[in-house]
Amino acid sequence: MTEPLPANPAYFRQSQVDALCRGDAFDIVVVGGGATGVGIALDSAARGFRVALCEQADFGKGTSSRSTKLVHGGVRYLQQGNVKLVREALHERGLLLKNAPHLVYPLPTIVPLYSAFEVPYYWTGLKAYDMLAGKLGIESSKYVSGSETSDAVPTLKREGLRGGIRYFDAGFDDARLLVNLMQTAIDEGAVCVNYMRVEQLLYQGSRVSGVVAQDLEGGEEIEINARVVINAAGPFSDAVRRIDEPAADRRIQPSQGAHIVLDHSFLPGDTAMIVPKTPDGRVIFAIPWHGHTLVGTTDTPRDEAPLEPVPLPEEIDFLIETVSGYLDPAPTRDDVLSVFAGIRPLVASGPNQKTSKLGRDHQIRVDDSGLISVLGGKWTTYRRMAEDAVDRAISVGGLPALACRTEALAIHPGDAGSIEKLVKDRPELGQRLDERLPYTQADAVWAVRDEMARSVEDVLSRRTRSLLLNARAALRAAPRVAELVADELGRDESWAAEDLARFEQLAEHYLPS
Numbered sequence: 093m094t095e096p097l098p099a100n101p102a103y104f105r106q107s108q109v110d111a112l113c114r115g116d117a118f119d120i121v122v123v124g125g126g127a128t129g130v131g132i133a134l135d136s137a138a139r140g141f142r143v144a145l146c147e148q149a150d151f152g153k154g155t156s157s158r159s160t161k162l163v164h165g166g167v168r169y170l171q172q173g174n175v176k177l178v179r180e181a182l183h184e185r186g187l188l189l190k191n192a193p194h195l196v197y198p199l200p201t202i203v204p205l206y207s208a209f210e211v212p213y214y215w216t217g218l219k220a221y222d223m224l225a226g227k228l229g230i231e232s233s234k235y236v237s238g239s240e241t242s243d244a245v246p247t248l249k250r251e252g253l254r255g256g257i258r259y260f261d262a263g264f265d266d267a268r269l270l271v272n273l274m275q276t277a278i279d280e281g282a283v284c285v286n287y288m289r290v291e292q293l294l295y296q297g298s299r300v301s302g303v304v305a306q307d308l309e310g311g312e313e314i315e316i317n318a319r320v321v322i323n324a325a326g327p328f329s330d331a332v333r334r335i336d337e338p339a340a341d342r343r344i345q346p347s348q349g350a351h352i353v354l355d356h357s358f359l360p361g362d363t364a365m366i367v368p369k370t371p372d373g374r375v376i377f378a379i380p381w382h383g384h385t386l387v388g389t390t391d392t393p394r395d396e397a398p399l400e401p402v403p404l405p406e407e408i409d410f411l412i413e414t415v416s417g418y419l420d421p422a423p424t425r426d427d428v429l430s431v432f433a434g435i436r437p438l439v440a441s442g443p444n445q446k447t448s449k450l451g452r453d454h455q456i457r458v459d460d461s462g463l464i465s466v467l468g469g470k471w472t473t474y475r476r477m478a479e480d481a482v483d484r485a486i487s488v489g490g491l492p493a494l495a496c497r498t499e500a501l502a503i504h505p506g507d508a509g510s511i512e513k514l515v516k517d518r519p520e521l522g523q524r525l526d527e528r529l530p531y532t533q534a535d536a537v538w539a540v541r542d543e544m545a546r547s548v549e550d551v552l553s554r555r556t557r558s559l560l561l562n563a564r565a566a567l568r569a570a571p572r573v574a575e576l577v578a579d580e581l582g583r584d585e586s587w588a589a590e591d592l593a594r595f596e597q598l599a600e601h602y603l604p605s
Contacts, residue, residue: 104541104542104544105285105286105309105544105546108278108283108284108285109285109288109307109310109314111144111283112144112283112285112288112305112314112316113314115315115317116142117142117302117317117318117319118142118143118144118283118302118316118317118318118319119136119141119142119143119318119319119320119485119489119491120132120136120141120142120143120144120318120319120320120321120322120482120485120489120491121143121144121145121146121302121303121316121318121320121321121322122136122143122144122145122146122322122324123146123290123303123321123322123323123324123325123332124145124146124147124323124324124325124326124328124329124332125145125146125147125148125149125150125151125152125274125284125286126147126151126152126154126155126156126270126324126325126326127152127155127156127266127270127273127471127474128324128326128466128469128474128477128478128481129145129147129322129324129325129326130145130151130270130273130274130277130284131273131474131475131477131478131498132145132322132324132466132477132478132481132482133145133274133277133282133284134273134276134277134280134282134478134498134501135475135478135479135481135482135496135497135498136282136482136485137277137280137281137282138280138496138497138498138501139482139494139495139496139497140492140494141482141491141494142281143277143281143282143283144282144283144284144285144316144318145277145282145283145284145285146285146288146289146290146303146305146316147284147285147286147287147288148287148288148289148290148308149286149287149399150286150287150545150546150547150549150550150554151270151271151274151284151286151544151554152266152267152270152271152554153399153554154326154327154328154397154399154434154435155326155327155434155435155436155437156266156267156270156326156471157266157267157270157434157553157554158266158349158351158401158432158433158434158435159266159434159471160349160351160377160379160386160388160389161263161264161265161266161379161381161386162199162261162262162263162264162377162379162472163184163185163188163189163196163261163262163263163264163471163472164181164182164185164261164262164472165177165178165179165181165182165185165221165224165225165261165472166178166181166452166470166472167217167218167221167366167368167375168374168375169181169452170217170220170221170224171217174453175224176453177452177453177473178221178224179224179226180473180476181470181472181473182221182224182225182226182228182229183225183226183228183476184472184473184474184475184476185225185228185261185262185472186225186227186228186229186230187228187475187499188262188264188472188475189228189230189262190500191500191501191502191503192264192269192272192502192503194272194503194505194506195264195265195268195269195272195503195506196262196263196264196269197262197263197264198230198231198260198262199260199261199262199263199362199363199364199379200231200244200258200259200260200362200363200364201258201259201260201261201363201364201365201366201377202236202241202244202245202248202256202257202258202363202364202365202366203218203256203257203258203259203366203368204241204245204248204253204256204365204418205253205254205255205256205257206252206253206254207254208254210254211235211254211255211257214257214368215233215235215257218233218257218259219232219233221233221259222259229260230260230261230262231260233257233258233259233260234257234258235255235256235257235258236255236256236257236258237255238250238253238254238255238256240255240256240258241253241255241256241258244256244258244361244363245359245361245363245365246360246361247357247358247359247360247419247420247421248365248418248419248420249417249418249419249420250420258363261364263364263379263380263381265381265382265557266471267553267554267555267557268506268555268557269503270554271543271554271555272503272504272505272506273503273504274544275504275542275543276501276502276503276504279504285307286544286546287307287308287309287546288305288306288307288308288314289305289306289308290303290304290305290332290335291303291304291305291306291313292304292335293321293335293336293461293463294315294316294317295461298460298461299461299462300320300321300336300461300462300463301317301318301319301321302315302316302317302318302321303315303316303318303321304316309546319489319490319491320462320464320485320488320489320491321462321463321464322464322465322466322481322485323463323464323465323466324465324466324481326435326437327344327346327397327435327436327437328397329343329344329437329465329466329467330342330343330344332463332465333459333463333465336459336461336463337459337460337461340459342440343439343440343455343457343465343467344397344437344438344439344440344467344468345393345438345439345440346393346394346395346396346397346435346436346437346438347391347392347393347394347435347436347438348390348391348392348393348394348401348403348404348407348433348434348435348436349388349389349390349391349392349433349434349435349436350388350389350390350392350403350404350407350408350411350431350432350433351386351387351388351389351403351411351431351432351433351434352386352387352388352403352408352411352412352423352428352430352431352604353381353384353385353386353387353428353429353430353431353432353560353561353562354384354385354386354387354423354427354428354429355384355385355427355429356380356383356384356385357385358378358385358419358421358423358427359378359379359380359385359419360380361380362380363380364377364378364379364380365377365378365418366378367414367415367417367418370414374389374390374391376388376389376411376414376415377389378415378418378419382530382557382561383530383561384429384561384562387411387415388411389411389434390407390410390411392404392407394435397435397437398435400598400601401433401434401435402433402601403431403432403433403601405605407433408425408428408431408604408605412424412425412428425604428604429561429562429563429564429565430559430560430561430562430563430566430602430603430604431563431601431602431603431604432559432560432602436452437467437468437469438452438468439453439454439455439467439468452468452469452470452473453468453469454466454467454468454469454473454477454480455467455468456480456481456484458484458488462488462489464481464484464485464488466480466481475498475499478498479496479498482496483496507538507542510538510542511532511534511535511538514534514537514538515532515534518534520533521533521534521537522534525556525558525565525569525572525573526558526562526565526566526568526569527565528562528564528565529556529558529561529562529565529566529569530561531556531558533572533576535551535555535556536551536555536556536573536576536577537576537580539551539555539556540576540577540580540581541580543555545577546577546581547577547591547594547595548570548573548574548577548591548592548594548595549594549595549598551573551576551577552566552569552570552573552595559599559602560602563599563602563603564603566599566602567596567599570592570595570596570599571592574588574589574591574592574595575588577591578591
């Protein structure tokens, strides 16, 4: 265990950079700071390995902050017959409920039924879902009457409603959990740095022996030596593989998933709703989340994986039209508070495969150079993916066969008490960022001090979820956040103005067009 770092924003990140610059050899270097990469850093450090992680942008900038906010086995994958993935994911769901109860919580979910023949079909399927969860199950699914269904989801259309199946999955805040995983990894001895882009690989003979990374803040290049390099770049995994082998084959098929966010009034209460079948072969969820209603997702194949994906107009229309068939009143575009999209790093076994038919299983690939790549997977199974990757690293790198410790390892619980103390010391920081957002100025300051936020975007998109909840409110809050971030980082007014302008340009993509 390392000593706690002082709550100084410059020192916190710089201390991590300094650890990379000392020239000490690491056991493992991880490329990518999403759920998979941070999970690998935590697993490695918890076993006792010396591990460094480099993330090209902010932690979770890509896929890991843009999920449907569910920790789940995947009802759709059960329909596809992928029992192994569902069982594994439900096991991991149970572990997360135990290890991160401050962020992962049981989520009752209703499948509304408007046809009598649907009742035995969905009841049987969800009973199988319960069975696969085993001892880590939450609560048994059951049939509920039309009136009970309406009580649970008061905005459901009642005409023709025969009842529903009530089952449990889990909800979470993806970016917040990722930040806590990063903090836990550092507590265990890992070195984790955002805005540290890997540019090259180092070699001893024909074997990968480290990376060359550029600090995007300071500008310097850093050589980081390691016995094993693990590529955990998610949708960008093929790009990292091509640093090693320019002619490397394509393994990732990017698929875009869009979401819309509505007011809480469209789904009052604490129960989610699922549309179990849509024309594109997916399911659509409406979920209560941070006092709002989140609706998603879509499945749109992409040729490339952009770092900042933008929902397509037809994706937004699809989500509104689909959920409008179930909710009364039906939402319109004018009701949409924010839109966002993420990229799934699906693994394709051949060309021209329909993305909605591809599973979320993960693969561990070892290239001739010894570069290990973790391909595919999903948020819920990040811990198992990390365990498999570190087990493989032990074999590839000849590391000691130390056992995985993460099944029962509690995740860093955050710092609510510290934020309260900050407000006590500086009462003005207790003011809300915006009347439509559930965050205060103290949340922004603490994000910079203790959570390695480096910009307005980091604060409003990932340390708080302001941009995803209400893009217009986030834009209103941004000037004050720019001042707070600049003050904490010791930047001048010119830097604050430039950072604010970057955020305002970014936020335009979160406004429904």
